[in-house]
Amino acid sequence: MGNRRISISxxxxxxxxxxxxxxxxxxxxxxxxxxxxxxxxxxxxxxxDESLKRLVDSLIDNKLANLNLDNLPTSSNVKEITEDDKDLISSIF
Known part of the structure; x- marks a missing residue:
């Protein structure tokens, strides 16, 4: 195969x-x-990049599989914000 030429400026x-x-x-x-x-x-x-993505996906899948959703707060066990709480928040900001 012969040489190929390219000219650059x-x-x-x-x-x-x-x-x-x-x-x-x-x-x-x-x-x-x-x-x-x-x-x-x-x-x-x-x-x-592809290997890193597969690794991260695998770690996320493993974490999600081991995640205990029973301990997450639900609307029935979340405490209402009181007027005192609102006043405190307002005074901070």
Missing amino acids: IRTDFNDVYTYLQSLDNVSLYVCKLIRGDIQQKKRTSTD
């Missing part, structure tokens, strides 16, 4: 990049390695 505000590239023996190899590293990083990140 470098803006003047990236003059330091241009100068650096000019100092390299093989700019094409350098650019290809940078791009390959970027591609591999994105694949790793995507895989890591």
